Amino acid sequence: MKPKKKKLSLAMQIFIALVLAIIVGLLMQSQAKFANTYIKPFGTIFLNLVKFIVVPIVLFSIMCGIISMRDIKKVGSIGLKTVVYYMCTTAFAITIGLLGGNFFKRLFPIITTSNLSYKVGEKMSIMDTIVNIFPSNFVSPMVDSNMLQVIVMAVILGFAIILIGEEKNHRLVTAFNDLNEVFMKCMEMILKLSPIGVFCLLCPVIAENGTMIIGSLAMVLLAAYICYIIHAVVVYSIAVKTMGGLSPAKFFEGMLPAIMFAFSSASSVGTLPINLECVEALGADKDVASFVLPLGATINMDGTAIYQGVCAIFIASCYGINLTMSQMLTIILTATLASIGTAGVPGAGMVMLAMVLTSVGLPVDGIALVAGVDRIFDMGRTTVNITGDASCSIIVSNLERKREANKKNK
Secondary structure, three states, X not given: OXXXXXXXXXXXXXXXXXXXXXXXXXXXXXXXXXXXXXXXXXXXXXXXXXXXXXXXXXHHHHHHXXXXXXXXXXXXXXXXXXXXXXXXXXXXXXXXXXXXXXXHHHHOOOOOOOOOOOOOOOOOOHHHHHHOOOOOOOOHHHHOOOHHHHHHHHHHHHHHHHHHOHHHHHHHHHHHHHHHHHHHHHHHHHHOOHHHHHHHHHHHXXXXXXXXXXXXXXXHHHHHHHHXXXXXXXXXXXXXXXXXXXXXXXXXXXXXXXXXXXXXXXXXXXXXHHHHHHHHXXXXXXXXXXXXXXXXXXXXXXXXXXXXXXXXXXXXXXXXXXXXXHHHXXXXXXXXXXXXXXXXXXXXXXXXXXXXXXXXXXXXXXXXXXXXXXXXXXXXXXHHHHHHHHHHHHHHHHHXXXXXXXXXXX
């Protein structure tokens, strides 16, 4: 009998695709148009499939997670811990971004600020933002992939099913659990295409921006990526070790498939299915992860906060403006609050950056200075975002297990 060939893990397949995309992309710099025309569409198809599965995954996984807890108080406990953790890590992230930006400030290149143009979308008031969290009908949040509204729908439906009572709702619970399994299986099928998707998404980006990386904006990119790494290694390692009871080395090793996918796709929401698999393998409770991760993909933007800190300092220095301590505190507050409601899709950080710049009176046109390489910033900040979501799942699961154990011991 022939011994079975050992199959490459998904993480290794994605890593190989990542390396090949960089090599091929660098070789195709003179053929960037070809890469964008004939390679990128296959990446877009893969990303479309991921986006197609994300809404039902978020809706049914949160709903089934809430139903499985069978206790509204427990849902409230998990929700509170999650939001507090996300807000705290985002505040840490923007602080690290500002410190990193100030440290690298002397090394930032002098870039001409004439003829800049960047069109900012219509600004919404805080009250409009709050109103838009709540859906006005059942279908549009799913059609528009409005993740906050989908989460609100899932929470309301989950609570309603708990309140109906077990005797009456067992058929509904079985049906929703079955639907959840169906969509999870669809997700499994789509994820098998990850290596192809990663290659087709990343190769055109490298082909188009390869030379730009070593150009005038290299120092800004370097500052952002150093801050990304510091935040992930220091903040998440300490949090996972002290509150999650997990070795940081084991955490990052288990997160590799999701990290590599996030880096390639630059989509927090798109990485959600693979992130769910990784955290469950690391020991997070399924009902907790099903609630915490979709919420994190929508409101937890640590990487985006770092990007805003570095870019705010860079744009200010290009205009010859020195930010005061009060302006930096305003940036920290604005970025932390703005992270709630920012969609986890490529490019969302640009909208938040416009809000941050406006809050401290910096010219919004300065966004044009970094817009050309935003995709390269986005790859790193998405990776930090999803790693933060995962760390929250591990920590909340561990804290909830301890809470349950204390209740039993009383």
